[in-house]
Amino acid sequence: MQVLTRPYGALHYRIDGPEGAPIVLFANSLGTDLRLWDALIPLLPSGLRYLRYDKQGHGLSDLGAGDRIEDHAADAIALIETVAGGPVIFVGLSIGGLIAQAVASRRPDLLRALVLSNTAARLGTAESWQQRIDAIRAGGLASIAAGIMDRWFGPAFRATPELALWRNMLARSPAEGYVAACTALSQADQTQATAALRLPALVIAGDSDGASPADVVRATAALIPGADFRIIPGAGHLPCIEQPAAYAAILTPFLERHSQ
Numbered sequence: 684m685q686v687l688t689r690p691y692g693a694l695h696y697r698i699d700g701p702e703g704a705p706i707v708l709f710a711n712s713l714g715t716d717l718r719l720w721d722a723l724i725p726l727l728p729s730g731l732r733y734l735r736y737d738k739q740g741h742g743l744s745d746l747g748a749g750d751r752i753e754d755h756a757a758d759a760i761a762l763i764e765t766v767a768g769g770p771v772i773f774v775g776l777s778i779g780g781l782i783a784q785a786v787a788s789r790r791p792d793l794l795r796a797l798v799l800s801n802t803a804a805r806l807g808t809a810e811s812w813q814q815r816i817d818a819i820r821a822g823g824l825a826s827i828a829a830g831i832m833d834r835w836f837g838p839a840f841r842a843t844p845e846l847a848l849w850r851n852m853l854a855r856s857p858a859e860g861y862v863a864a865c866t867a868l869s870q871a872d873q874t875q876a877t878a879a880l881r882l883p884a885l886v887i888a889g890d891s892d893g894a895s896p897a898d899v900v901r902a903t904a905a906l907i908p909g910a911d912f913r914i915i916p917g918a919g920h921l922p923c924i925e926q927p928a929a930y931a932a933i934l935t936p937f938l939e940r941h942s943q
């Protein structure tokens with residue numbers, strides 16, 4: 684297991700692929716750890732190197748010291764500078780996409796290109812995040828896990844035995860880390876900063892995404908001049924789990940083009 688030491692403690696990461704190859708960095712969504720990308724990465728080009736990590740307060744990483752998107756962006760910047768050692772293609776899903784937008788606007792020199800997946804410049808409202816925080820404080824993460832599965836996945840995937848594993852991942856997430864990320868989401872608004880981005884961008888939505896509906900994702904794509912917007916039919920919020928082959932088919936040509 685690999686660890687980056689941060690001011691608040693340990694950040695768990697994993698890197699796969701040939702030494703010295705261009706690096707693709709993945710930032711995952713709320714209540715998931717780096718296993719989010721397990722089904723996808725074997726389907727991506729073998730000549731690239733894939734770096735993924737557990738956000739602070741998630742997976743095996745320690746609880747962070749802050750509750751702002753900037754705190755998460757600082758972790759991603761440290762990974763790029765210390766582990767990647769140079770510019771990456773940054774793939775961010777949901778809150779991971781907000782983290783990627785924050786890094787792109789603060790440190791464009793660290794990115795070759797940006798992939799925003801099932802995300803937007805702003806996700807939810809301060810009220811909706813506060814309601815979720817209140818529900819967790821009252822009943823724990825397990826009490827909201829079934830409802831969240833309806834936001835993450837379409838009906839076909841929800842009928843598979845694998846659903847239980849993702850529900851367990853969410854229900855067993857450290858509650859304080861999850862709540863800190865909800866607080867960050869409640870305050871994060873990248874609209875102005877993302878409208879100022881000038882870099883190659885691919886934006887991916889799922890047409891059955893209950894958490895970041897395709898129209899909301901499309902509106903964020905429209906902020907970035909030249910961004911390529913794609914919809915995966917039948918996909919929910921986590922297409923890398925639900926439809927890894929369709930997701931890889933969209934991602935692969937973009938990664939190949941921007942890793943040269």
Ligand SMILES: O=C(O)CC1=CCC(=O)O1
Nearest residue numbers: 712713777778831834894
């Ligand atoms: O849990 C959800 O509702 C889906 C989600 C919103 C932000 C994120 O990262 O995941």
